Amino acid sequence: MKSGNNFNKISVWDEDAARHILARTLFGYTKQDIEFALSHTLDNFVDNYMLADQPEPSQPGYWVNDPTNENNTERTRELMYWWYNLMLTQGYSLRERMVLFWHNHYVSEVSKVRLAQRMYWQNKLFRDYAMGNIIDLTKAVTIDPAMLIYLDGTRNRKGTPNENYARELLELFTLGIGNYTEQDIQEGARALTGWRVDGITPYFTDSRFDEGTKTFLGQTGEFNHNDVVDIIFTQPAAATYFCRELYREFMHVAIDEPSIETMAQILRENNYELKPVLSTLLKSVMFHTDEVRGAKIKNPIELLIGSMRQFNVESPDYVYMRKVAAQIKQELFAPPNVSGWDGDKVWINTTTLPARNVFTDAVVNGKKPNGSNLTFQIDLVEYARTFSSSEDAVQLIDDISKIFLQFPLSENRREYLLNTLLDGAEVYDWSTSDPLAEDRLKLFFIALMRLSEYQLS
Amino acid sequence: MDRRSFLRNLGMLAGAGSASMALGNIPLRAFSRSFLNIQAVNGKVVVLLQLSGGNDGLNTIIPMEDSLYYNARPSLGIKKEDAIQLNYLTGMHPSLQPLKGLYDDGMVAVVQNVGYESPNRSHFRSTDIWLSASDSNVVIDDGWVGRYLAKVLPDHNPINPEHPLAIQIGSTQSSLLECTCQGTMGISFESPNQFYQLINGSTADNDPPPNTIAGNQLKYIKEVAALSIRYAEIIKEKADLVENIATYPNTRLGRQLAIVAELIAGGLETPVYLTSNGGFDTHANQAGNHANLLSGVAQAIEAFQTDLRLLGIADKVVLMTFSEFGRRVIQNGSGGTDHGTAAPLFVIGRNVYGGVYGTNPDLSDLDNNGDLKYKYDFRQLYATLLTQQLGMPLNRMSDVLQKDFETLPLISENAGTLNGPTAFQLEQNYPNPFNPSTTISYFLRIPQAVKLEVFSTAGDIVTTLVNEYQDVGNYNVQFDGSKYSSGVYFARLDSGAYRKTIKMILVK
Numbered sequence: 001m002k003s004g005n006n007f008n009k010i011s012v013w014d015e016d017a018a019r020h021i022l023a024r025t026l027f028g029y030t031k032q033d034i035e036f037a038l039s040h041t042l043d044n045f046v047d048n049y050m051l052a053d054q055p056e057p058s059q060p061g062y063w064v065n066d067p068t069n070e071n072n073t074e075r076t077r078e079l080m081y082w083w084y085n086l087m088l089t090q091g092y093s094l095r096e097r098m099v100l101f102w103h104n105h106y107v108s109e110v111s112k113v114r115l116a117q118r119m120y121w122q123n124k125l126f127r128d129y130a131m132g133n134i135i136d137l138t139k140a141v142t143i144d145p146a147m148l149i150y151l152d153g154t155r156n157r158k159g160t161p162n163e164n165y166a167r168e169l170l171e172l173f174t175l176g177i178g179n180y181t182e183q184d185i186q187e188g189a190r191a192l193t194g195w196r197v198d199g200i201t202p203y204f205t206d207s208r209f210d211e212g213t214k215t216f217l218g219q220t221g222e223f224n225h226n227d228v229v230d231i232i233f234t235q236p237a238a239a240t241y242f243c244r245e246l247y248r249e250f251m252h253v254a255i256d257e258p259s260i261e262t263m264a265q266i267l268r269e270n271n272y273e274l275k276p277v278l279s280t281l282l283k284s285v286m287f288h289t290d291e292v293r294g295a296k297i298k299n300p301i302e303l304l305i306g307s308m309r310q311f312n313v314e315s316p317d318y319v320y321m322r323k324v325a326a327q328i329k330q331e332l333f334a335p336p337n338v339s340g341w342d343g344d345k346v347w348i349n350t351t352t353l354p355a356r357n358v359f360t361d362a363v364v365n366g367k368k369p370n371g372s373n374l375t376f377q378i379d380l381v382e383y384a385r386t387f388s389s390s391e392d393a394v395q396l397i398d399d400i401s402k403i404f405l406q407f408p409l410s411e412n413r414r415e416y417l418l419n420t421l422l423d424g425a426e427v428y429d430w431s432t433s434d435p436l437a438e439d440r441l442k443l444f445f446i447a448l449m450r451l452s453e454y455q456l457s
Numbered sequence: 458m459d460r461r462s463f464l465r466n467l468g469m470l471a472g473a474g475s476a477s478m479a480l481g482n483i484p485l486r487a488f489s490r491s492f493l494n495i496q497a498v499n500g501k502v503v504v505l506l507q508l509s510g511g512n513d514g515l516n517t518i519i520p521m522e523d524s525l526y527y528n529a530r531p532s533l534g535i536k537k538e539d540a541i542q543l544n545y546l547t548g549m550h551p552s553l554q555p556l557k558g559l560y561d562d563g564m565v566a567v568v569q570n571v572g573y574e575s576p577n578r579s580h581f582r583s584t585d586i587w588l589s590a591s592d593s594n595v596v597i598d599d600g601w602v603g604r605y606l607a608k609v610l611p612d613h614n615p616i617n618p619e620h621p622l623a624i625q626i627g628s629t630q631s632s633l634l635e636c637t638c639q640g641t642m643g644i645s646f647e648s649p650n651q652f653y654q655l656i657n658g659s660t661a662d663n664d665p666p667p668n669t670i671a672g673n674q675l676k677y678i679k680e681v682a683a684l685s686i687r688y689a690e691i692i693k694e695k696a697d698l699v700e701n702i703a704t705y706p707n708t709r710l711g712r713q714l715a716i717v718a719e720l721i722a723g724g725l726e727t728p729v730y731l732t733s734n735g736g737f738d739t740h741a742n743q744a745g746n747h748a749n750l751l752s753g754v755a756q757a758i759e760a761f762q763t764d765l766r767l768l769g770i771a772d773k774v775v776l777m778t779f780s781e782f783g784r785r786v787i788q789n790g791s792g793g794t795d796h797g798t799a800a801p802l803f804v805i806g807r808n809v810y811g812g813v814y815g816t817n818p819d820l821s822d823l824d825n826n827g828d829l830k831y832k833y834d835f836r837q838l839y840a841t842l843l844t845q846q847l848g849m850p851l852n853r854m855s856d857v858l859q860k861d862f863e864t865l866p867l868i869s870e871n872a873g874t875l876n877g878p879t880a881f882q883l884e885q886n887y888p889n890p891f892n893p894s895t896t897i898s899y900f901l902r903i904p905q906a907v908k909l910e911v912f913s914t915a916g917d918i919v920t921t922l923v924n925e926y927q928d929v930g931n932y933n934v935q936f937d938g939s940k941y942s943s944g945v946y947f948a949r950l951d952s953g954a955y956r957k958t959i960k961m962i963l964v965k
Contacts, residue, residue, distance in 0.1 A: 152793075155790065155793075164740045167578070177582055252670050292670075293671065294671040327628065348681050350645055350652070350685040351628040353681050353682055354656050369654070407671055451662070453675060456671060456674055
């Protein structure tokens with residue numbers, strides 16, 4: 001049965017549905033998380049947990065209000081660790097997932113923005129509007145200090161426009177190629193003039209603003225930055241553009257235009273409020289169909305944070321994780337360019353895939369490849385005993401796989417994992433009390449997380 | 458005889474451990490030079506250097522006699538006195554000084570005004586166009602290198618399956634090396650050592666994934682896993698065989714090119730390498746930034762060419778730069794330049810005919826956006842590399858580039874045997890001695906500005922026979938000596954960068 005463009009609510013809310021929704025909205029999940037989700041109705045879980053407004057987290061440090069560039073490298077790292085921790089401890093909210101989505105949509109790079117605190121305030125903006133109104137977010141981003149600096153808005157002034165932000169606003173942030181002209185970029189840039197940044201504060205200077213008449217996307221007037229955004233969102237292409245990105249984020253890369261158009265319709269009808277379209281999508285038959293499960297390649301942050309949550313690690317080694325994140329090409333606040341991380345297959349190549357494997361080995365071993373210890377050690381025997389099937393090797397592999405894998409295990413893979421766990425012993429000899437159990441679990445988890453299937457969500 | 462059968466004949470492939478990679482007691486390193494001549498492919502290598510962000514062509518190759526250039530760039534324009542002169546009309550950014558020696562040796566071709574019809578000014582779309590070699594209005598998902606390696610190379614060159622077909626130095630992987638027909642044709646890594654260590658302990662997994670969306674994703678991941686395992690060992694082995702001789706700048710690009718040189722010298726039979734250098738999106742404060750970028754690139758290339766020469770492999774390798782677009786003619790209000798269109802690029806190597814190909818951009822004939830019009834389609838350069846460097850038959854061009862493109866006379870084994878200027882040749886005059894007139898013949902391999910002058914032994918100019926921009930071809934010029942007295946005269950052909958003189962004797 002073709003389930004594309006089927007936005008009816010699923011009729012069965014079961015373990016498989018819960019696993020799928022958790023895998024796609026959180027950074028990793030546990031057995032307890034599945035139980036929690038299933039103790040609520042689907043509506044209740046999605047609308048009152050995933051999409052619920054969340055309290056503002058405390059700031060990473062007093063320094064976020066300091067306009068100087070002191071200790072910028074340290075502060076950027078602190079900011080990363082702070083965000084890693086929010087992702088790990090956010091409970092059942094979709095919020096941090098959306099903050100990362102927006103970071104990869106309205107892209108800025110700290111190398112050019114220069115101050116970690118500007119990245120913090122931009123990050124807070126993404127969190128404030130994480131599941132809010134896209135038009136309001138776009139207006140806020142347009143005069144956000146990090147963005148003004150990143151795309152040269154501060155250099156865009158009357159008489160000598162700088163097109164950088166105007167171009168990317170249309171091309172990458174709202175409409176996409178084909179829905180505007182070079183003329184619109186030039187005129188849009190004029191309307192966006194006048195803004196500068198003092199430390200971490202944006203300000204407007206009348207004399208730098210081009211108050212003349214502009215013709216932008218077919219409309220003519222003495223437009224300013226807010227007008228530019230409002231006019232953009234009168235274009236139907238805007239909703240389509242955002243929904244295509246949401247589809248890629250939550251479904252998979254096999255774009256289905258009719259489904260995207262249905263989502264875009266919901267977004268337009270709700271004046272670009274995100275919650276209705278997200279709520280519909282996450283409960284839909286289309287989202288929960290078999291072919292969507294396991295069809296996304298995990299981004300590096302999902303892999304890193306996800307492995308911590310899967311093992312219930314409370315104090316991860318964030319320093320090591322940051323280094324691995326750089327190797328596997330997703331350094332927060334340092335996307336490769338203004339279009340952000342390409343995602344999907346681009347995550348996986350002959351360098352990053354082996355590096356992902358080395359990371360999961362390290363998590364299981366409690367040791368980095370150079371032999372030094374991580375800041376935490378996972379007690380694998382204790383972890384195995386959190387499963388009621390801990391003494392039944394075959395069942396245990398199935399139960400653990402349901403936490404670690406979305407892609408169904410083939411018979412061959414299951415047998416390979418069982419042989420790895422038993423390491424020569426007979427299946428009835430398996431016991432977590434065996435003195436070799438820990439070593440066997442180590443081999444098993446290394447093998448499990450080295451499966452290509454583990455890279456899929 | 459290919460390398461494998463060579464080794465087999467020596468008994469090296471027979472036993473375990475290949476006699477610990479040594480012939481008798483002599484370490485393999487000592488033999489590395491002779492292995493170089495025993496390659497399965499034609500042994501030629503293309504190194505692509507991607508300058509990401511849109512390199513400002515007008516400040517790379519300077520139209521230093523054009524007032525329109527200086528009007529458009531009041532503060533950014535590179536002054537004539539600062540530019541490195543390439544010919545009478547054309548200069549080079551002073552930061553490219555490290556390339557001057559290579560240029561004087563006839564190893565650097567500057568191809569002007571490279572671009573395509575209906576230029577796209579989006580970084581991403583234009584990069585895709587360059588990588589996929591598509592028309593502006595056509596979207597192609599794979600790369601021209603990937604298509605060549607998958608569809609054409611095996612037909613004209615035996616492939617050594619032990620060696621990767623393409624290597625990208627870095628930890629991302631470009632769509633350049635993809636072919637929709639087969640998937641990725643290349644591998645990427647930061648360094649041979651790191652790559653080897655990462656792979657250690659991996660095992661291949663041959664379960665066939667189902668034909669679903671998820672199954673296809675899984676298939677891709679498994680392929681990457683298998684590729685990594687397959688090549689990690691040979692790459693480390695080849696890199697360990699040879700050491701760089703030249704000193705490279707300690708920059709990302711310097712390290713990338715150092716690795717490429719080692720692998721080629723070590724005998725890796727990979728025909729295509731991709732290297733890259735980012736940061737060229739100079740919307741603001743361009744002057745200093747761009748100077749630094751260019752000098753970084755020039756230093757790395759200079760070291761690479763020196764290394765290739767010292768390692769004895771200079772005649773194998775051609776390097777070409779490219780960037781998704783040049784920049785707007787008029788500088789913006791931020792001391793920078795916005796996205797533009799056509800731009801020059803460099804083709805560098807011992808077998809390259811050096812010189813400036815094409816005139817300076819015509820700044821009085823811009824498109825309606827105020828941008829440059831292209832003269833050479835970028836795919837002409839790909840066609841040139843494929844046919845002249847990698848030996849692809851001309852009739853296979855459309856399999857890679859969708860249609861046929863005219864090549865440029867850029868690369869030849871012959872170029873490598875010439876010393877000094879290769880952009881032109883000046884023949885001995887005929888007859889000689891002469892009375893009263895003689896014919897001076899020369900051949901221009903590339904279009905260029907030339908001056909042909911006759912001097913007396915005292916060094917005074919007797920007459921100027923030619924002083925103009927001339928097209929490729931043979932030229933015969935008469936020198937009439939009836940007004941002059943008997944004696945020795947010198948005819949000098951001068952293109953600004955290159956000069957050659959012949960001696961003529963007038964006997965009345």
